[in-house]
Amino acid sequence: MNGLVHILAQKISFASILVLFFMGGHTPVNAQDTNEQSSRSLAALSEYIVELYGTNNIVVNGRSYIPDHYNAKGHPYFSSDKLTKSTLVIDGKKYGNQEVLYNIETEKVILKTTINTSDEVLLVLNTGFIDAFYFDGHYFVNGAKYFPESGFPGFLEQVFEGGFSVVTRHQKSFISRYTANTPNGFYSGTTSVSYIFNKGEVEKLPTKNALFKYFPDHKKEIKKFLRKYKIKYKQANAVQLNKLFTYCDEISSK
Numbered sequence: 001m002n003g004l005v006h007i008l009a010q011k012i013s014f015a016s017i018l019v020l021f022f023m024g025g026h027t028p029v030n031a032q033d034t035n036e037q038s039s040r041s042l043a044a045l046s047e048y049i050v051e052l053y054g055t056n057n058i059v060v061n062g063r064s065y066i067p068d069h070y071n072a073k074g075h076p077y078f079s080s081d082k083l084t085k086s087t088l089v090i091d092g093k094k095y096g097n098q099e100v101l102y103n104i105e106t107e108k109v110i111l112k113t114t115i116n117t118s119d120e121v122l123l124v125l126n127t128g129f130i131d132a133f134y135f136d137g138h139y140f141v142n143g144a145k146y147f148p149e150s151g152f153p154g155f156l157e158q159v160f161e162g163g164f165s166v167v168t169r170h171q172k173s174f175i176s177r178y179t180a181n182t183p184n185g186f187y188s189g190t191t192s193v194s195y196i197f198n199k200g201e202v203e204k205l206p207t208k209n210a211l212f213k214y215f216p217d218h219k220k221e222i223k224k225f226l227r228k229y230k231i232k233y234k235q236a237n238a239v240q241l242n243k244l245f246t247y248c249d250e251i252s253s254k
Contacts, residue, residue: 065110065122069174074187076105076172079136083112088125089132102135104190105172107154109133127154138238141167146197156195159238160245163253164198166205168241194241208233218251 068076075081083099088109099112101122109125132141133155143152146167156167173188194205196214205211208226211233212219225247226233231240 063124065124068105069185069187071184072174072186073182073184076103076174076187078102078104078170078190079138084136086136087134088130089134090129092131100133100135102133102140102155104154104170105174105187107171109155130155132158143169146195146202157238159194159241160249162246162249164196164245164249166194166196166241166245168192168194168238196245206234215248215252218248221251222248 079102081101083101086098086100087094087096088098088100088111089095101110102108103110108127109130111123111125112120113123114120127142128144130142132139134140139158140155141158143154143156146152146156146165154169156169158165159168160166170190170192172190174185175182175188176185178185196203196205203210203214205214212222215222222244225231225244229240229243231244233244236244
């Protein structure tokens with residue numbers, strides 16, 4: 001069993017485990033057949049695991065991943081629908097070279113691992129046990145770090161940390177609009193909203209005007225900076241936001 005899953009396994013008592021063989025690029029004939037096949041496969045595999053290992057030995061902090069709206073146009077993932085080599089941080093320890101997907105519709109991390117040394121499976125990891133993860137050049141932290149009282153469901157991208165902190169929440173949604181071009185519905189584009197945390201206070205900065213309002217004494221300087229580096233605030237990536245808020249930190253702390 002994957003070393004990371006083994007560590008996660010120590011955190012909870014066994015209730016049940018259902019795992020899904022990673023099917024690669026297979027496309028089902030229709031949704032009903034897919035559901036029936038998946039149910040049969042999951043039931044058979046679950047029985048096999050219990051028989052092989054026993055219910056007191058297999059303790060995995062995760063559940064099987066079955067994509068919602070499998071045939072929809074687009075996908076619900078951050079950056080790519082391909083498994084990406086990532087580093088997970090759990091209890092302050094880093095576990096590198098983990099193949100994951102980050103579903104930003106459900107805000108869940110999906111881990112590819114193996115059981116019985118060779119059977120590939122996808123597991124939805126329990127968000128509560130993940131401190132942070134590095135994904136495709138981005139750094140995500142558990143939302144509970146910034147919203148401990150709200151039961152925040154997922155992760156926030158850390159884009160700046162200095163005199164204040166700035167994080168961005170990325171989300172997608174499934175659109176149940178069925179046309180000839182999207183007979184199974186489709187996923188929206190990524191919506192990203194930044195938040196600034198400063199001296200125990202949080203402020204949402206969804207637009208450029210909100211940014212100017214937050215730094216009213218430096219509006220002209222920030223406008224000039226955005227023009228100079230050709231940064232379109234609402235479309236800015238993590239690197240651009242880091243550069244922008246590094247500058248805001250410098251001028252506002254003088």
